Amino acid sequence: MAAVEKTTKQPQNKHVSAPWNDPKAEPYIRIENVTKKFGEFVAVNNVSLNIYRGELFSLLGGSGCGKTTLLRMLAGFEVPTAGKIYIDGVDMAGIPPYDRPTNMMFQSYALFPHMTVEQNVSFGLKQDKYPDSEIKQRVAHMLEMVQLMPFAKRKPHQLSGGQRQRVALARSLVKQPKLLLLDEPLGALDKKLREATQFELMNIQDRLGITFIVVTHDQEEAMTLSTRIGVMNEGQIVQTGTPQEIYEYPQSKFVADFIGSVNLFEGQIIEDEQDHVLIRSDEAGGDIYIDHGISSAPGARAWVAIRPEKIRLTKQDLNEPHNCLSGVVKGIAYMGNLSIYLVQLDSGKQIKVTMPNQVRAAEFMIDWDDRVTITWHANSPVALLS
């Protein structure tokens, strides 16, 4: 907790300052203690969330953790069992989907099978009785953006999976609503198109100030796109924060493990001061010194999380009192720009280390079965209490 408050972060999207750090800022979407039960099953469990105008908020979480259900409550297809949802200060209780200032892109796309691509995209604009010429022009622009112009006259069943996804995306974007809910918007696209569409999404958000809530399974996508990320687990939001906060300062083992790859050591706190904490870990086979306090009782159980890229690997024998362990290389995966090393520590625990391939092989080469020492900087790991 303390760690997060101490750091001041630059948000990714330069046009949005950090309203979530400003206590006076009025949230655009307020989700207050929302719970959704299906019979006895709790799909969304007491979620509270503030989202600000112009944000691109990503929801990350495993399959079945309640992301879609949360979006459906915002769109008005599910009624919360408890709690309130406000959009732009208006209580959404009792407001039907067709009167809400939201559009949703469905995970299943939900394209109208009896309409062409063009008719699908223009459907929403027709409901609002825009003049024909404007509809035509906006639809054309949208189709151009998602590169579906040549398919305008086709029916959905004549399209590939990725093409259908783009139609669904275009259909939800074309009305430029106040709040856009995207359920896995880019999952089926190839890399190039995906990047282009990501770029276009950020562009739209910039230009029109639309607020986005995006569900995604792709962490890299969430990292590059989002102003903030909310990590969900079993119906609850376990942490919200900017991509950097989530990645660098996870607050629980679940978040640390879910986002990116991480090495976890279980241990016991033996010193907890204002400016550092010392954790003795049998699992690591040594003491770990971290240069920030976590304010807990000495003797408490704690976990240390450290990312593979923050660990240094050397064949030299360093004799430091802490943050220094030794082991044997058990595996190397060459990835081109970097290599992943699997190191078996003397304690028996296997850890992952990634190192950039700065030079081409030669003297720094570390080989299978080499004895190595691993170290890290005292500000690299995070101590977790749960």
Added chain:
Amino acid sequence: MTNRLSWFIIFWLIAVFAFLYAPIISVVVYSFNASKLVTVWGGWSVKWYGALANDRQIIDAAILSLEIAAISSTLATILGTIAGYVLVRFPKFLGRTAFSGMVSAPLVMPEVITGLSMLLLFISMEQLIGWPQGRGFTTVIIAHVTFTLSYVAVVMRSRFLVLDLSLEEAAQDLGARPLKVFFVITLPIVLPAIISGWLLGFTISLDDLVISSFTNGPGTSTLPMVVFSKVRLGLDPKINALATIIIAIVAIGVIIATVHIRRLERQRQRDEQMAMRAIAAQA
């Protein structure tokens, strides 16, 4: 081995087709029989078709049957579609179980019982409220709607069951109100099922003998009733001619539908190729 097996299959194929179509073919062939005796071949002739065209009784009955079938299947399709929709999209309402059972009851009820109970209902209604007065066109229509409705409701219900709910949600999400969603999204998507429901109702109504016999009145003899009464007086070659005409109409309908579907398929392939070329040109 495989050869023997394939001969075996061919034999059964022929046997099954013969079983299905031999009666129909014999009807068609005998409709061109010159002899008045249905079972004796007397050379080729089309005279029974001429006789048929002059038989006012059969012609009138055919027209009446078509009218009844068209009106009752249209009404049954409207009601059956609504019933099917309600049963799928409204999981909870008072009396749902009873409603669901009653919609499909005429499917399993013997026709004689349905016909008899309709007759009793009409008689007691006439005594109580004075309507319907006697039996005739209206009562036959009502009876036909009642039992063809069940078939349509079953067809529509299974169609709505597999209809993705998120389509209707997406339409609402884009700003369409529920009634508009029903007419602009739901109905067009299930239109093929509605058409098959209508055709099913039409054929069943056209075909019905038992229920019509119970509920009809003077001057409303349907085609099956006329055919049946004629056949009881001895086989009439005109009936063969009538059957042949009906078979021809059905066959032509099937051929047109097949050709139409083929044409659509070819059109689709052409569109696809054009789109691919457009993309290639773009790249």
